[in-house]
Amino acid sequence: MRALAQLIACDIHPLNNVAPLRFLKNEFGLDQGRIDAWYHHWILEGFTALEGMLRGTPYAFGDEVTLVDVCLVPQVYNARRLRVPLQRFPKIVAVDAACGKLAAFDKARPENQPDAE
Numbered sequence: 001m002r003a004l005a006q007l008i009a010c011d012i013h014p015l016n017n018v019a020p021l022r023f024l025k026n027e028f029g030l031d032q033g034r035i036d037a038w039y040h041h042w043i044l045e046g047f048t049a050l051e052g053m054l055r056g057t058p059y060a061f062g063d064e065v066t067l068v069d070v071c072l073v074p075q076v077y078n079a080r081r082l083r084v085p086l087q088r089f090p091k092i093v094a095v096d097a098a099c100g101k102l103a104a105f106d107k108a109r110p111e112n113q114p115d116a117e
Helices: 002-016 018-028 032-051 067-081 090-100 103-108
Strands: none
Touching (some): 002 067, 067 090, 090 103
16 A cells, blocks of 8 residues: 555656646746646556556545545546546546545645635
């Protein structure tokens, strides 16, 4: 379980958070299409590895929410925001849907934050 959480938190998220994406734009002059391609590449690489390792339903490891679910849901949110195709990842999509039915995950959505724009 920790290995999967670390895959998300250490291998996927750092490459795709705002600071690296701004760096690609500001330091390397990449246009939005190339930045999106970077983002898509790393999400698809990480999700491909993750999809085969998820073990349970409705959540990543069965009947209880774990750290894997907590780490995964924001990455799925961002993947959708940047229009990454998720058809190849039915387990990931199912876990995200199950988590989305829980009040804690709903309250944590970016658009539900007091500073959301």
